[in-house]
Amino acid sequence: MTTVRIYVTYKQSVFDPQGEAITNSIHSLGHDEVKGVKVGKFFDVTIEDNDKPVAETVKEISEELLVNFNMETYSYKILEEK
Amino acid sequence: MTTVRIYVTYKQSVFDPQGEAITNSIHSLGHDEVKGVKVGKFFDVTIEDNDKPVAETVKEISEELLVNFNMETYSYKILEEK
Numbered sequence: 385m386t387t388v389r390i391y392v393t394y395k396q397s398v399f400d401p402q403g404e405a406i407t408n409s410i411h412s413l414g415h416d417e418v419k420g421v422k423v424g425k426f427f428d429v430t431i432e433d434n435d436k437p438v439a440e441t442v443k444e445i446s447e448e449l450l451v452n453f454n455m456e457t458y459s460y461k462i463l464e465e466k
Numbered sequence: 467m468t469t470v471r472i473y474v475t476y477k478q479s480v481f482d483p484q485g486e487a488i489t490n491s492i493h494s495l496g497h498d499e500v501k502g503v504k505v506g507k508f509f510d511v512t513i514e515d516n517d518k519p520v521a522e523t524v525k526e527i528s529e530e531l532l533v534n535f536n537m538e539t540y541s542y543k544i545l546e547e548k
Binding site: 385391403406409410413415417418419420421422423424425426427428429430431432434436439444445448449450 | 467473485488491495497498499500501502503504506507508509510511512513514516518522523526527530531532
């Protein structure tokens with residue numbers, strides 16, 4: 385059993401309104417040392433060992449479901465292998 | 467300038483409906499090797515060097531804004547120090 389963490393972030397070219405809003409809120413709390421915030425999401429996916437490589441499962445579920453390639457990009461790392 | 471990544475996840479005890487829904491969608495795409503999905507979010511926060519330790523800024527903005535401690539927990543790591 386392998387657990388991978390798939391990180392999904394906005395492409396550099398895409399404006400991140402949520403990050404902007406959070407930065408403004410943080411400043412209103414008096415934390416001017418914070419210069420910027422970017423928001424992302426991640427998926428911890430548990431994959432049962434089988435004949436298909438983990439990388440292939442990650443690629444397929446990212447392309448078929450988890451990532452909107454118009455605006456987002458993804459990377460992943462293996463969290464745990466049991 | 468330091469960039470930290472703050473991970474926010476549901477507490478173990480909290481049911482993750484979005485993760486369940488994604489797991490079901492993945493299964494309907496034929497990926498039965500996927501046994502479960504948990505969803506989380508992260509914030510990449512750029513902090514200007516100042517007299518306050520980074521850890522203190524992270525703690526304060528997490529407690530004051532980014533994390534709902536009724537349902538969520540957080541951790542962070544330093545991505546970059548320039």
